[in-house]
Amino acid sequence: MRTLLLAAALAIAGHPAMAATVVDVDSYVKLDDFDQIKLSPNGDYYAASVPMEGKSVLVIIRRADQKPTASFNLGKNKYVYDFHWVNPGLVMLTMAEKIGALDMPLPTGNLYTIGAEGKETDLLVGQDVEAMSTGTHIQVKKQEMVAAQLVDDLPGDDDNVLISTRPFNNDAYAQVEKMDVHSGKRKVVVRSPVRNAQFFTDHQGVVRFAYGWDMDSANKLFYRSGDGAQWSEMNDEISNQHDEWPLGFSADDRIAYLQVEQPTGPDAIVALDVASGNRTQVFRDDDSSPQFTIYANSERATAEAPVGVGLMDGKPRTAFFDNAAPEARLYRSLEAAFQGDAVYITSKTTDGTLALVEVQSDRNPGDFYLFDTVKKKADLLVSRRDWFDPAAMAEKRPFTFAARDGMKLHGYLTLPRGAGDKQLPMVVLPHGGPIGVSESWNFEDEPQLLAAAGYAVLQVDFRGSGAHGRDYRNAGARAWGGAMQDDVTDATRWAIAQGIADPQRICIYGASYGAYAALMGVAREPTLYRCAVGYVGVYDLPRMLSNRETPAASSKAWMRQWVGEASQLVGKSPINLAGQIKVPVFLAAGGQDFVAPIEHSESMEKALRAAGVPVETLYYRTEGHGFFVTDHRREYFRKLLAFLDGHLGAAATTATH
Numbered sequence: 001m002r003t004l005l006l007a008a009a010l011a012i013a014g015h016p017a018m019a020a021t022v023v024d025v026d027s028y029v030k031l032d033d034f035d036q037i038k039l040s041p042n043g044d045y046y047a048a049s050v051p052m053e054g055k056s057v058l059v060i061i062r063r064a065d066q067k068p069t070a071s072f073n074l075g076k077n078k079y080v081y082d083f084h085w086v087n088p089g090l091v092m093l094t095m096a097e098k099i100g101a102l103d104m105p106l107p108t109g110n111l112y113t114i115g116a117e118g119k120e121t122d123l124l125v126g127q128d129v130e131a132m133s134t135g136t137h138i139q140v141k142k143q144e145m146v147a148a149q150l151v152d153d154l155p156g157d158d159d160n161v162l163i164s165t166r167p168f169n170n171d172a173y174a175q176v177e178k179m180d181v182h183s184g185k186r187k188v189v190v191r192s193p194v195r196n197a198q199f200f201t202d203h204q205g206v207v208r209f210a211y212g213w214d215m216d217s218a219n220k221l222f223y224r225s226g227d228g229a230q231w232s233e234m235n236d237e238i239s240n241q242h243d244e245w246p247l248g249f250s251a252d253d254r255i256a257y258l259q260v261e262q263p264t265g266p267d268a269i270v271a272l273d274v275a276s277g278n279r280t281q282v283f284r285d286d287d288s289s290p291q292f293t294i295y296a297n298s299e300r301a302t303a304e305a306p307v308g309v310g311l312m313d314g315k316p317r318t319a320f321f322d323n324a325a326p327e328a329r330l331y332r333s334l335e336a337a338f339q340g341d342a343v344y345i346t347s348k349t350t351d352g353t354l355a356l357v358e359v360q361s362d363r364n365p366g367d368f369y370l371f372d373t374v375k376k377k378a379d380l381l382v383s384r385r386d387w388f389d390p391a392a393m394a395e396k397r398p399f400t401f402a403a404r405d406g407m408k409l410h411g412y413l414t415l416p417r418g419a420g421d422k423q424l425p426m427v428v429l430p431h432g433g434p435i436g437v438s439e440s441w442n443f444e445d446e447p448q449l450l451a452a453a454g455y456a457v458l459q460v461d462f463r464g465s466g467a468h469g470r471d472y473r474n475a476g477a478r479a480w481g482g483a484m485q486d487d488v489t490d491a492t493r494w495a496i497a498q499g500i501a502d503p504q505r506i507c508i509y510g511a512s513y514g515a516y517a518a519l520m521g522v523a524r525e526p527t528l529y530r531c532a533v534g535y536v537g538v539y540d541l542p543r544m545l546s547n548r549e550t551p552a553a554s555s556k557a558w559m560r561q562w563v564g565e566a567s568q569l570v571g572k573s574p575i576n577l578a579g580q581i582k583v584p585v586f587l588a589a590g591g592q593d594f595v596a597p598i599e600h601s602e603s604m605e606k607a608l609r610a611a612g613v614p615v616e617t618l619y620y621r622t623e624g625h626g627f628f629v630t631d632h633r634r635e636y637f638r639k640l641l642a643f644l645d646g647h648l649g650a651a652a653t654t655a656t657h
Contacts, residue, residue, distance in 0.1 A: 024452055025641070028445045029633045032384050035080065036346075037368055039356045041155070042088040043349040045069070045116045046356075046381075049080035053630055056080045058093060060116050070118035081107045084150055086181055087158035089116045092124075092150055109147030111163065113181055124184035125165065151176055152201045155350065162189065162207070164199055171195045171215050171554050176207050193222045193231040196554065200246045202253045203305075208274075209246040209256070215553035217561060219243045223256075225274070242470060244270075247293045248306045257282075257306040259290060261470040266290075269309060269321060282321040287408075288313040289467055294345075296325055297352040312467055314398030314410070315441045316342035330355070330373065337378065342442070356381070362396035362414075364388075365443040388443075392417065394451035396441055401494045403463075403487050407475065410468065411460035411491055412439050413500065414447040424456040425505035425648040426495060428521070428529070430488050431459065432512030435476055435562050438467035453641050455648070458495055462487035464562075478564040480541065481572030485520050492528060505648045509533035509640075511626065512596055519574035519585070519604065526582045531647040533586045533640060536625050538596045539604040540576075541569035547597070575600075578607035584614040586643045588636055590623030616643060 035049040035056065046061045057073040058080050072080070074095055081096035091114050096107045110126025125148040145168050152162040161181055166174035174197045177186040190207050192199070197212035210222045210231065221235040221244055237243045242261040247269070249256050256272045267289040271280045283290075288311045295304030307327050308320035318335070320328040327345075334343045334357060341361045346368075348355045353374055360366040366384035371377070396414045403409050415421055427450050431437055439459045447457040461468065462484045464476015476484050488508075495501040508521040508529045515537020522532040538544045545559050545566050563569065570576055585608055589601035598619060608615045618639055620632050627633045 024449065025634055025637045027387055028449045029630050029637065030385075030387070031630070032365070033382065033386070034384065036083070037356060037382070038083065038085060039347040039349060039354060039370075040085050040088055040116065041350045043354045044088065047083060047085065047091050049083065051079075058083060058091070058114065060091065060114070060118075062116075069116060070114055070121075072112065072114045072121065084153060086113075086150070086153040086161050090114070090120060090158075090181060091116070092153075092161065092181065094149060107147065107149070109168065111148045111150070120182065122184070124179065124181070125163065125186075127168075151199050151207070152205050154205045157205075162199075162201065162205060164197070166197075173197070174199075174212075189227075190224075193233075194220045200248070202249045203251065204253065208249070211245045213554055215557060217554045217557035219245070221245060223274075248295065248304060251296070251305045257293075264469065264471045266469040269306075283309060283319060285311055285313060285319065287410075287468060289469055291467060294318060294320070294327055294331065296322075296327055297348050310344070312438065312440050326352070333376070334371070334378075360442060361390065362441050362443060363390040363393035393443070394448055396447065398441060399494075401491065403483075403490045405483070407463060407487075409460060409462065409487055409491065410439075411458065412441065412447075413495070414451045414457040414459075416451045416454050416456065419454065419456075421456075422499050423502045424500060425454060426456040426458055426492075426501040426507075427644065427648075428458045428460075428488065428492050428506065428508040428518075430462065430508070430510045430514040430517040430521075431465070432510065432514045433465075434462070434484065434513040434517075435464050436466040436473055438465045440467075449637060449641075450644075453645070455644065456495070456500060458491060458501070460488060460491035462491075477562055478568075480516070480563055480569070481520050481524075485517060485524060488517055488521060489525055489528065505530060507531040507533065507644055507648055509535070509644075510537070511535040512537060515539075515596075516574065519581070520572070520577075522583050522585070523574055523577035523580045526580055529583060531584045531586070531643065532581075533588075533643065534601070534604070535588045535636075536590060536593055536596050537587070537600060537604075539574040539600045541573045542566040543600065544596075545569070547594075575604050575607050578604070578611040578613065581608065581611065581613050584616070584643075584647055586616045586618075586640070588618040588627075588639075590625065590627065591619065591621030592623060593625045595625040 031051045035051055037046055037048040044063055048059050050057050050059055054076050056079045057071055059068055060070040062069050079096045081094045083091050083093035086092045093112050094107050095110055111124050114121045127145050146165040148163050148165045151164050154160055159180060160178055162176055163179050164174045164176050166172045173192050173195055175191040176189045176199050178189050179186045192210045194210055194212040195214050197210045199207050200209035202208050206227050213219045218237040222231040223234045224231050235244050244258050244260040247257040247259055256274050258270045258272055260268050260270045262268055266285050266287055268281050268284040271282050290309035291312050292310040293306050294308035296307050307322040307325035308318055310318050318331050338359045341359045344358045346356050346358050355371045357369045357371045358366050368381045369378040370381050394414050394417050396412050399413055400408055400410050431439060438461050450457045464484050466473055496503045506529050508518045510518040515534035518532045518534050519539055522529050587601045587605055589598045591598050605615050605617055618636055627636050
């Protein structure tokens, strides 16, 4: 399957295959064999998105003979953002412009279709009316300056779907439209009562919920009883001091399931009787919020009945509030078969006889199996990155510890294989985001690369991180350079106290907010770390708040809420603390970065040099918020490993072929 996917994609795009390699750096910068694979509703086809240098393509493969039947490719700098089977023979997809390896792809707002046998390739909604070299003739309908996305594929109706459209304005209102997937003809169904809305349907394809946020950046939930009914406000985050959002309806549409934040601790799953308004809590974990929902296999692919949730409780696990559901038994049997790994059912046939199952772990980037639910047989289909041997990769251990104020914090420690867990050189790796982002027990390039070079890697969910409830996240409000930074320091000192880290060989490295935390770390703790690395970072918080690339009122409100007022942030900006930094620094940035403009890094470099701090830099003027070109990423990792080795001296190879 892997060979077939690559061959099909390369034949379409005319791109030479990358040479196979097992050398350290190349194995981590090499592109995945595919991004996503989805099984068609009748099980006759697979659709897969395949990454390539500077683009990605969609390939459709007939399951019976494993032969490619169709492809979709818009050329350089165009990526498959998402795709869905909207009937057994038709895929609807959205494309994106992607700038930077750390950026999520930015969808263009266009909706395309392609038939399983290569017919019906069309642009149904969008702003792009130019001629595009796709290998097919796209029948453009009309230019519209709107962003569109699929809301409901309306199973049982192969000719129509529900989509949402909104203008390309900041904080815009959206509407739901019923669209003919063949002609693109549309009819407005309902308009949103809130800006920046997402919509949720019941099992009849009726839009019942709208969830979004207004210019104050606070989330709101609206409900309506059926077609033609008026919207009523169900929750306002500011008034009720919590957020809640819909997950789906029971099979009879009488119960709506909501994920509801709690005053303390993790989120709960609540069953709402939509007729009476009565609420019943059906699930709540002791410390982890649900990260995804498990749905019953039914006639609907986009509005199935919720039966359970997935948690990142140190390691991934599933929990069911409907233990009698066939999905509960299916997950339990799969988890027993792939003991120790995380199991995710990613797509199923409408009749439930076939399921596409992804199996992954801290050491395994992901294997896909086709599981026959009748014969109880799983066949390996394809591996995401089969050049990695899970048995040769580093272990990622969950841990918890108490911060200086007693708050319980969570994190992960990746240990070099065969090096034990005592007196190791260590890299502290704070995550980006930072608000609402969390670490997880999965395969990650940077921790594995650093572990292969001999370093322990420490990752902590400092306050402000997600996955552990509202109060955990809200504790990070206006705590940049303060309590959030103290948590990173306390995690580092915890690793020293446990005997894991050699206190004389610790560096701190991060990207985006993580880069900010790295530079603040060596400014506030000049004797704790031996070096610092800032990758595509922000170092001047008042400058960040005035960034003209984020003009939306809700974005500015978010900045004030979570970061603070500019007048309060001068002393929390590394650029003003260069004189306190006593260790070497490596800065890397991209000239097309609109999230953390390169001026942050250039000004930080200037301030460090003026303070007599040794500085190394790597700037690529054509890159964005993270290096995306393979050669640039390879060079960056080479320089990163050389820099760390020069200041920590890990007793391990740092091969950079």
